[in-house]
Amino acid sequence: MTLTRRTLIAAALALPMAAALPLTATAQPAERIVSIGGAVTEIVFALGQEHRLVARDTTSVFPAEAQLLPDVGYIRQLSPEGVLSVGPDMILTEEGAGPPEAVALLENAGLPFTVVPNGFDTEALKTKVRTVGHALGVEAEAEALAEDLGQRMAEARAEAGADGIRVLFVLSAQGGRVMASGSGTAADAMIGLVGAENAVSGFEGYKPLTDEAITQAAPDVILRMSGGGADHSTGPNTLLENPAVAATPAGQDNAFVTMDGMYMLGFSIRTPEAMHDLAAALRAAAAGEAQPASHDTDDSAEEG
Numbered sequence: 001m002t003l004t005r006r007t008l009i010a011a012a013l014a015l016p017m018a019a020a021l022p023l024t025a026t027a028q029p030a031e032r033i034v035s036i037g038g039a040v041t042e043i044v045f046a047l048g049q050e051h052r053l054v055a056r057d058t059t060s061v062f063p064a065e066a067q068l069l070p071d072v073g074y075i076r077q078l079s080p081e082g083v084l085s086v087g088p089d090m091i092l093t094e095e096g097a098g099p100p101e102a103v104a105l106l107e108n109a110g111l112p113f114t115v116v117p118n119g120f121d122t123e124a125l126k127t128k129v130r131t132v133g134h135a136l137g138v139e140a141e142a143e144a145l146a147e148d149l150g151q152r153m154a155e156a157r158a159e160a161g162a163d164g165i166r167v168l169f170v171l172s173a174q175g176g177r178v179m180a181s182g183s184g185t186a187a188d189a190m191i192g193l194v195g196a197e198n199a200v201s202g203f204e205g206y207k208p209l210t211d212e213a214i215t216q217a218a219p220d221v222i223l224r225m226s227g228g229g230a231d232h233s234t235g236p237n238t239l240l241e242n243p244a245v246a247a248t249p250a251g252q253d254n255a256f257v258t259m260d261g262m263y264m265l266g267f268s269i270r271t272p273e274a275m276h277d278l279a280a281a282l283r284a285a286a287a288g289e290a291q292p293a294s295h296d297t298d299d300s301a302e303e304g
Contacts, residue, residue: 029137030090030112034083036075037094039268040116041066043132044092046269047141055086062262062270080105092135094118120189120267122153128268145269152272153193160279163195165286168219168250173239177208180217186265187223193271194279196221211244221285222250223278225261255285 032054035041041060044050055070057078072082076098083091083106090112097103097115107113114135116128126146133142169187172179181187182203191198199217200209209217222239236256245251259281264274 030088032086032088033090033092033136034072034086034088035060035092036072036078036083036097037092037116038062038262039128039266040092040094040132042266042268042270043129043145044136046129046145047133047136047138049136049138052136054088055083059262078102078106080109084109090114090135092116092132118267120186121193122150125153125267125271126150149269149272153275156272156275156279157193157195160194160275162279162282165196165282166199166218166220166249167191167196167223167282168199168214168217168221168248169223170239171206171224173242176242178214178239178242178245179206180209181205182207186267189267190264190274190278191223194275194282196279196282211242214242214244214248217248219248219250220253221255221257221282222248223257223259223282225264226258250285253285253288255288257281257285 029052031052033044033049033052034055035044035053036057038057038059038061041053041056042062044053045063045066050065053066053069055072056066058071058074060066060069070086072086073079075094075096078097078099080102088111091106092114093103094116095118112135114131116131117124119125119127126149129146129149130139130142133139133145136142169181169185169191170178171181171187180200181198182200182205183198184204185206188198199219200213222236222245224235236254239245239256240251240254250256257278259274259278263270264278266274
């Protein structure tokens with residue numbers, strides 16, 4: 001541990017422990033908040049509380065105004081000194097931040113520390129919004145936002161029209177090995193939300209597929225993500241160099257869909273719009289039509 005790190009953490013631990021307790025009628029609300037995780041930051045902005053933010057993590061790039069805040073590092077590679085150097089009086093983080101030892105130090109730094117749970121369905125998204133709203137003391141606004149989000153999710157699902165389309169989500173294709181999504185991932189959930197079918201099953205998370213497995217998957221569409229965190233080896237030309245991919249219905253019809261990673265897989269307040277755009281792109285690709293203009297920014301996302 002460096003001297004700087006010792007100094008910062010010692011200073012944080014010296015803060016009154018009352019700061020870690022829930023807000024009371026006499027407690028001062030946090031006004032120097034670090035938001036870690038793109039979905040959390042989007043929710044803070046949607047609740048109109050962005051004026052309380054003093055820093056964000058690398059994945060927090062939407063809305064564009066978020067990028068004007070100091071960057072304390074990547075959500076999976078945090079350093080306590082980096083987070084504490086901006087003098088926060090509250091830390092909001094998505095579930096899964098790391099490394100564990102850094103998170104443990106931050107949790108014990110004497111600051112309110114709220115973990116916002118992940119999840120890939122409507123109720124999970126509403127819980128995210130409510131958790132952030134409770135931490136910020138704006139429960140009424142959060143409840144209204146959560147209910148609006150739920151309604152928009154339902155409308156997007158009803159209008160999706162992507163039922164029956166077999167989709168293969170490819171995370172990477174390094175060395176000719178196609179790494180695809182099984183169950184339990186954000187990609188698998190998003191495919192299901194628009195009524196489409198994940199072309200591979202029988203395993204959770206990500207797994208390299210054999211040529212035989214790709215052939216058996218027989219996807220109608222191959223889905224990939226773009227953005228700062230995307231692996232560009234998943235481009236259509238590269239994927240079509242794999243004979244098994246080229247022989248699938250998607251390969252033969254050049255049916256590829258690319259969407260911004262954070263927009264498609266961030267599971268936050270933009271998810272209903274992402275569902276609409278994904279469904280439209282899948283329908284067009286499966287029908288051999290030109291795809292609608294995609295929503296593509298410089299966002300980055302780590303698929304979960």
